[in-house]
Each structure stands twice: as C-alpha cells, then as structure tokens.
Amino acid sequence: MKSQNAGRDDARHEGRAHTSSASSGAAQASAGQAGAARQASAAARQAAVVHFENVGLRYGMGPEVLRDLTFSIEPGSFQFLTGPSGAGKTTLMRLILLALKPTRGFISVFGQDVSHISGEALTGLRRRMGVVFQDFRLLDHLTTYENVALPLRVQGREEATYRSEVVELLRWVGLGERMHVLPPVLSGGEKQRAAIARALIVRPEMLLADEPTGNVDPGLGRRLLRLFIELNRLGTSVLIATHDLQLMDQVDARRLVLGEGRLHIYD
Numbered sequence: 039m040k041s042q043n044a045g046r047d048d049a050r051h052e053g054r055a056h057t058s059s060a061s062s063g064a065a066q067a068s069a070g071q072a073g074a075a076r077q078a079s080a081a082a083r084q085a086a087v088v089h090f091e092n093v094g095l096r097y098g099m100g101p102e103v104l105r106d107l108t109f110s111i112e113p114g115s116f117q118f119l120t121g122p123s124g125a126g127k128t129t130l131m132r133l134i135l136l137a138l139k140p141t142r143g144f145i146s147v148f149g150q151d152v153s154h155i156s157g158e159a160l161t162g163l164r165r166r167m168g169v170v171f172q173d174f175r176l177l178d179h180l181t182t183y184e185n186v187a188l189p190l191r192v193q194g195r196e197e198a199t200y201r202s203e204v205v206e207l208l209r210w211v212g213l214g215e216r217m218h219v220l221p222p223v224l225s226g227g228e229k230q231r232a233a234i235a236r237a238l239i240v241r242p243e244m245l246l247a248d249e250p251t252g253n254v255d256p257g258l259g260r261r262l263l264r265l266f267i268e269l270n271r272l273g274t275s276v277l278i279a280t281h282d283l284q285l286m287d288q289v290d291a292r293r294l295v296l297g298e299g300r301l302h303i304y305d
C-alpha cells in the first residue's frame with residue numbers, strides 16, 4: 039500500500055516536477071519574450087522623435103485634460119493633430135515642447151527621457167524643434183527680417199552667411215515686400231507667415247505648428263502646406279494642429295485625433 043502510495047506520490051511528484059519544469063521553461067520563454075519586447079520597445083522609444091507612454095495631464099486640481107496617451111512620432115514623418123476646440127491640442131503640443139510636465143506617464147524627446155532633465159539639456163532639445171504658436175510670438179521691436187533671422191543669430195552665425203537664405207524664405211512665404219516693417223503693422227496672415235518662416239529657417243528636426251493656416255486664405259494655406267511638405271521631404275518630422283478639414287484632405291497623412299482626453303490614431 040505504502041509503496042503504491044509512495045509510487046503514486048512519486049508519480050505525482052514527478053508529474054508536478056514535470057509540470058513545474060515545463061512551466062519554468064514556459065516562464066523562461068515568456069520572460070525572454072517580455073525581455074525582448076522591452077528591448078524592442080526601448081529601441082523604438084530611442085529611435086522616435088517623440089514618445090509618450092500612458093501620459094496624463096491635468097491643470098491644477100481640474101479634471102484630466104489628457105488621459106493615457108501612448109504614441110510615437112517617427113523621424114521624417116508627417117501628421118496632423120486634430121479634434122474639437124478644447125480637446126487638448128495645444129496642451130499636447132506644449133507637452134512635446136517641454137513647456138508643460140505631465141501629471142503622470144513617461145515622455146521622451148529625441149530619445150531622451152525628459153522627466154529629470156536639466157535646464158541646459160532642455161534648451162538643447164528645444165533648439166532642435168521649430169515652433170509656430172497660435173499667437174505668433176513675434177518680437178515687436180524687431181523687423182520681419184530680424185525676427186526670422188533671430189534663431190540663426192542666437193546660434194552665433196554671421197549675417198553674411200544667412201542673409202540670402204532669410205530673404206529667399208521671406209519671398210517664398212510672400213513677405214518679400216514686408217521685410218523691413220515691424221510686426222505691429224503686419225496683418226494677422228502676414229504675422230502668421232513670419233512666424234512660420236522663423237520656425238523653418240533653422241531646418242528643425244521637428245516642426246510643431248498650431249493652426250498654421252488659421253489666418254490665411256485657402257490659396258495661401260495650400261502654399262504653406264507645400265512648404266511644410268517640402269521641409270518634411272528634407273527629413274523634418276512635422277506635426278500640424280488644425281481644425282481645417284480641407285487642409286487635411288490635401289495630404290494623405292496620419293491623423294492624431296483628440297476627443298474626451300483620449301487619442302485615436304488613423305494611419
């Protein structure tokens with residue numbers, strides 16, 4: 039009896055041992071797969087221009103404006119960011135620009151985790167981005183030409199090395215005749231084009247533009263869109279926030295759609 043039981047116990051034991059060795063093999067395999075997946079996701083994060091993982095943002099004690107955002111912007115990609123007014127497009131842009139910190143989640147920009155980044159490193163990352171703000175942010179005491187040339191001056195370049203480049207870009211955006219006037223005398227559309235030229239002049243690795251065609255007529259909007267596409271062809275990743283369906287319909291590009299705090303992606 040005993041031996042039989044013992045035998046059964048042994049068998050059970052062997053059975054358990056077998057199961058446990060199988061499950062430890064499976065566990066190792068799945069740990070290996072998880073490790074490989076982690077490595078692959080770290081590599082993807084490293085390669086992305088922007089990577090968000092479960093990012094949430096609330097202003098003060100208010101409700102979460104953005105919830106569980108997980109997405110990447112790849113090098114050399116072109117995408118629109120859209121959604122109803124108040125959906126959080128500007129907020130998302132400000133997170134990418136590192137002008138806001140997320141309330142939760144993880145953000146990396148140009149492969150760098152930005153949660154504990156120094157002020158100096160942050161300035162270095164921002165210099166790699168061109169930004170067109172909704173309110174233009176031109177300096178009123180500088181001429182249109184000087185506003186557009188400013189990022190190059192900040193880089194320490196001599197005027198002789200960039201003058202013709204700035205003039206050519208200003209002509210391209212239709213401001214050839216408005217180069218020497220101050221922003222307060224420019225129309226809304228002219229200010230917008232000056233702001234776009236200032237963002238493009240440094241050939242940024244990433245361009246972020248918040249409603250960049252909001253103040254121009256459809257013809258000029260198409261021309262500006264061509265400029266963004268050309269910049270993208272030269273390798274810049276482009277993210278354009280817009281409500282303008284007609285503008286989006288002109289390009290077969292990825293759409294990031296914000297609604298009720300969530301992001302839906304249409305490739």
Ligand SMILES: Nc1ncnc2c1ncn2[C@@H]1O[C@H](COP(=O)(O)OP(=O)(O)OP(=O)(O)O)[C@@H](O)[C@H]1O
Binds near residue numbers: 103121122124125130
């Ligand atoms: N500084 C702030 N403090 C508190 N709430 C804010 C602040 N900035 C934005 N919000 C709120 O966050 C939400 C998202 O605003 P955001 O400006 O990002 O939306 P949007 O999609 O860019 O809107 P629009 O298309 O009208 O420009 C809105 O409810 C807005 O009221």
